[in-house]
Amino acid sequence: MVRGVVGAAGLLAVAEALGRSGLVDPVLLPPISTVLAAAFQLVVNPEFLADISGTLTVWGGGLLVAVLIAAPLGVLLGTLPAAELAVRPLIEFLRPIPSVVLIPLVTLLMPWDHGIKGTVVVYAAVWPVLINTMYGLRDVDPVAKDTLRSFGFGELAILRRVSLPSAAPFVFTGVRVATAIALIVTISAELLAGGADGIGAFMIRAQSGLRTDIMLAATVWTGILGFAANAVLVRAHRWAFRWHVTKAGGA
Amino acid sequence: GSNTTSTSSTGGGSGLEKTEISVAVSAIADHSAIYIAQERGFFKEEGLTVKPEITPSTIATLPKLLNGSLDIAAIAYFGVIHAQEEKTGDFRVVADAYQAKENIFEIVVPKDSKIQDVKGLEGKRVSIASLGSIGQLAVGASLKTAGLDPNKSVNWVPLPFPAAPAALQSGSIDAAWLTEPFLTNVQKESGARVIADTMTGSMADFPIAGWVGTAEWAKKYPKTMAAFQRAILKGQQIASSDRKAVEKVLPNYTQIKPDVAAVMNLGTFPTSLSAARIQRVADLMLEYGFLKGKFDVAPLLVPLPQ
Amino acid sequence: MLDVVNLRHTYGEGPNAHQALGGIDLKVAEGELVCVVGPSGCGKSTLLRSIAGLIQPTEGQIRIRDTTVAETPGDLAVVFQDYSRSLFPWMSVGDNVALPLRQRGQDRAARRQAAAEALEAVGLPSAAGKYPWELSGGMQQRVAIARALAYRPSLLLMDEPFGSVDAQTREDLEDLVLSVRRHHRMTILLITHDIDESVYVGDRVVVLTKSPARVAGELAVDLPSPRDQIATRQLPAFVRLRAEVGRLVRDKQQHSEA
């Protein structure tokens, strides 16, 4: 914790020095202290708070739906080879299509601003969870599975009692990756699709006035949101997978 | 966003088919009339509740109009005509929004650039807000006037206006086509130099954007449309005559600083809708190869109520 | 009860193929305790895995109570040689032991009770709340044994189950297995390296040749029951049987090989 603060402070100092060195135009790239001051002022800006809550809604909702789709699907595909085989070409075809390009198409199908962005977020956040789930199921110790099998447990019980718990940390890592991606896509979608609220919509307004300081201040808040979400997830990981962390002994 | 299901109730007294409408605008001065009308209660007088929404691009707006999540949007004529020709949808212009004037769409180069005039742009990188848009048309017209081929002589770089000043200063691009307030800003802050005003000659007083809905919408909600037209017209009127009124509403939906707002150049806010004037857009688009054939704009225009 | 006919198994294919079982015939009667001894790497674990239905033999047949084993038969428990990997690190020791009892349809309290008793029997009365990785090697091995015993299978397969515990505990566990078998009429196949042990606990000792494993010889152990660690081991018959098994093992292998 202390070290993290030290590291962050060091980086800030360097950035500030660069900003003041005159290498870049302060209007185009204001010094970090100006940005932080602007970020601080945004806390009391009711308009910005409404934008944050819009972003949170889309981000959280999209992520939740993505996990609810991807984790069961990953388990299903991880355990039903025939289905996996058939669906794989489609998955691999769809995965590299940028969700932001889909915005106009989704817009047409969905007369609901948060729904549009949420759909785009789901599309992007599904993949890491899906893939990590499939990888995780593959990485289960065969001796552990054989143990349950020898006690006469069926494949479903083995899935529930061995494969899922031992794949869970892996799935969770996928969720962490997806969380970051979902936030990124939320903001990107707001930037590209506009809409009534959202940090991205706020950024469009800031850009219009060439207010780089406000724009970057909003970016700082995005970083803070992502940071907080990750901190929560890491805690949850430590708590839920104590056996995993302890057994492997950490570094 | 807007909620279509709850808005179909008929308005009290006024007999409107719909009392609550969503309208999309860009975060620039061009569409300030709607905020003026909003602020002065013109919509309320008509029994309308308007929910403005900021939109970043035409392609993000069209689908929302088509699926009914937006009622009206301020869209560039260039885009409307193009979409109409491509049969993306059937659109109606319900009122004029913005028209060019001198010194609001200009080509700028960095302070110490060797480029002196439009001719000097040959082989250079020129940024425009997006490809296949009014920007390409306007710069193209200037190139043509200077005796260059608009399609081959420069490298087009699509770059949103806000990103252009930085790109210009870092030398990533050689010239930028900009509008206000970026134009004022970039001259003030980094000493960029204007080499040409693109809204001259064939482009003088060029129509820029209108208030647009779909044909289906116009047919379904004629009274609502008329109410909107009456209110926005009053807004346009004030915008065109009272610069201070425009400056006053800018902070509602942009982050333009007051000092910039006070000095930036503004275009015209037309109060009538003239087919002859807007036909110029289609004709010029055809001339520069942005349309496949002759296009008549008259069917797109909805007469203004008296 | 258990009938293994001409069982063969080959790992891999082509030039890397390795034949582990070279035609094994083995019969185990209901309630019998058969010990299998043989050189390291000869194919004992392979035989056990085949019986448990965990690998498909290349050739031959395994019948349990006259039905051919196609997949893992019911009512079976296995103590794996690699016990530490067969415990689930995300469950407490108590849960590890109690888990298979769900198969028996026992309720929570009964499962917990049975697990506690089994742990007590293997000398780990206070380990239920710990996690497997908090235990020493020998303690983990005893947890695996407790899990198998608590399950009360009709067929119990054990792969070197007492390899990691001290001599005293080993004797206690041998007696524990004998007493559980007596009370619950289990059929047991036990793989061991300890010739004394095979004679002490077994009704019969089967000696395998080195890889590919075949049956080198069998010896019925006609010692009186119940057995006693001190008295039984001092019987002349015990000493004679031990020597005989030893001879069988030695004669059939000069050197164990990969």
Add this chain to the structure above:
Amino acid sequence: MLDVVNLRHTYGEGPNAHQALGGIDLKVAEGELVCVVGPSGCGKSTLLRSIAGLIQPTEGQIRIRDTTVAETPGDLAVVFQDYSRSLFPWMSVGDNVALPLRQRGQDRAARRQAAAEALEAVGLPSAAGKYPWELSGGMQQRVAIARALAYRPSLLLMDEPFGSVDAQTREDLEDLVLSVRRHHRMTILLITHDIDESVYVGDRVVVLTKSPARVAGELAVDLPSPRDQIATRQLPAFVRLRAEVGRLVRDKQQHSEA
């Protein structure tokens, strides 16, 4: 050579704390082979891990050649109790054995040669090209032994190294360790559960009490060298020593506990 002073180690903290080592004093002279026996779960592996610098003892000191062990000392090899997890599944058996030899600065050919010899010595002449998971439990254990021996450390720590192999192989490996030690003057600390083995291979046997481990007693083994599996084990001195160690072990523990 090795000097352990009042070593204590407690796992965990608060109410879940478990004291594994309760103050151990132990001296091992240069070139000596000391066997450690003690009940399952008493703390033998913990002691070995502390000496290897893998865990920080809570209290006490470990000195090797008069320098205090802070991190893993150089010129050390360990055969872990959990041998199967200590082999690297992504390397062939030969590479597993040869890997540490890079530390010795040997070139590729020499490493390969040394690995082949070590594998041959443990009875696995043709396993070099296989992967660890293609080997039986006992074979994996022998690979771990081969890796440690090929390294020729000056201090060798072995945690129940012969637990998974058959009696014949076990005897061969015991003799192998004795001969390697004689030729290369290694100092060896060997943990075992087999009292016979501890007397046969050891110069001295240290008996630990049950958890928390303390030294229950020590016994110098004054049997002639080189030892012989048949002759030595028949000596009256051997039988007496064996009985004495057995008594020490039994007296100090009624029952091993978690």
Add this chain to the structure above:
Amino acid sequence: MTVTTVTDLHDGAGPSPASANGTVRHGLGSVIRRVWLVPIVIIAWELGTRQAESPFFPPPSRILVHMHELWFSGPASALYLTEEASANFLPSIGRLFSGWALACILGIVLGIALGRSRTLFDYVNPIFEFARAIPPPALIPLFIIIFKIGTPMQLATIVYTVIWPILINTIDGARYLDSLHSETAQVFRLSRAQRFFRIILPAAAPKIFAGMRVSLSMAVILMVVSELVGALNGIGYLIQAKQQTLDLAGMWGGMVLLGLLGYVLNGTFLFVERHVLSWHRQARQTN
């Protein structure tokens, strides 16, 4: 049974008909099992879009014809690529690969350093967690200032975004190394380089590969995103242009192209992975 499950899972993993040991053992049946769903989906797509008649959703047949006109009707000497195609596809793919490769190298090296050193991790983790949450479109203006428009800025955008899955997975893989593996390495006093290349890297490889695979598809996406603003050429530039000029069939063509590109890349990746990680796969299915 597990044994078959795992085998099928891996054999189905890519377009290659050869299994890891090089023997071809897939017949027609296995090909059919792998692709039967694809024609069904395409036909459903065709029928659905014809029914809907929306300009935003052209039927696949029209997309294909349009793709051919736009990009694949060039002269044989140019491999049938049109001028538009060769001017835009190649730079894009070049950026995609160099960006991804850069991200892999940086991500793996940094990830292992952070996974193995608690101290270093503590210092920089908050910064990384913060940086990770910042959307690339919001950074593009910043990158334009630092790197200028063009390939360097686009590479920065790609690397900045696709490095995170590799980094996180590598940190995870390196940190949760089996304790006995790291202890064995410690006991034999393996050098830093040996630990890195012979223990940590192979042990973490399955997770690293999972991360690399996720980021490969992300790299395709970011290649496009980085070409949406301030680009001079590229597939993203094309898609953007088609979108802005309302050539919607052309835009769909671009997306189909991306899908195919991603599919081929992923298949190639899995093929390589199967060879590199064959120990992992076999250790997990035998025993």
